[in-house]
Amino acid sequence: MLPPHSLLLFIAATLAGALNSVAGGGGFIAFPALLFAGTPPINANATNTIALWPGTMASVGAYRSELADSRTWRMMLPLFLVTVAGSLAGARLLLRTPQMTFMRQVPWLLLGATLLFTFGGRVTRWVRQRAGQRVHASRLAVVGVAALQLLVSIYIGYFGAGAGILMLALFAVMGMENIHTMNAFKTVLASCANGVAMITFIVAKAVVWPQAVLMIAGAIVGGYGGAWYAQKLDQKVVRYLVIAIGAGMSAYFFWSR
């Protein structure tokens, strides 16, 4: 790893950690930085997952009080089971994907994640506002929810950017009402899925360790800094910044194909 690359990766991971602690979307910076530093795309994705995982785990701690209700845990149990299976499948799928095929998907994946970031929140709000009387859903409807979560977690194992927004939308569709509980379970499920993907990548030796260690350190520094500034920053401005970075990165990778 050349010194300019080390510096680029550390700065990118710091910014990514900061963004993730404020609005999410750190992957839009960390993953392209790994590509710019010459990491092959699949290894870049695996390394990115590991670099940003400690940050997600840290935010689970922040939601302790929201995670105390055992009834919600019982309702969520099937989702945890499919999350483990799905993220394992997604990570293995990534490892079996030819590097060139994945590289061709990168601009589309970035574009998709940017669109999720831009419109996902609006869809969730819309569903919550229009929700009719909550009715008792059939078992098959629960299977339907599990199937959707399975797809989301396959996506987390495979790429994952913007998946948190997908889960919030899914919880809204399921009729969950408390936004704090929704955020808490989104964070726990995302950590669980990314954790499973991370172990899969480590076992398959897909991680480039010097870069990973450097980025974990950067992300932790950025995460603390981000949390410190989070109260002072306008969330909206940060969100626009994330959308602009996502759109810029997608445009760049479309252009450079």
Add this chain to the structure above:
Amino acid sequence: MPLTTTIGYVAGTLTTVSFLPQLIKTWRCKSAKEISWVMLLAFALGVTLWLVYGIFLGSAPIIVANTATLALVVLILVLKVYYSFHGKPEN
């Protein structure tokens, strides 16, 4: 573009577009009762596996067509789940 790839894209476009009328109908009627759960779930799983197969092969027509089909099937599945948990939405 080679003939094989062209046929792949035409096939993919047709099978994908065929799901659009169902999505529009489900959205307009605000009901997905008439769609079978088993059919929908099996179809979603089938399309997902097609997508995985396409990624393994690195075949663009299979990847593109099945990603688009999966997106439409997922939207129908989301509507069906939504109407199962909420009944009809308030207008």
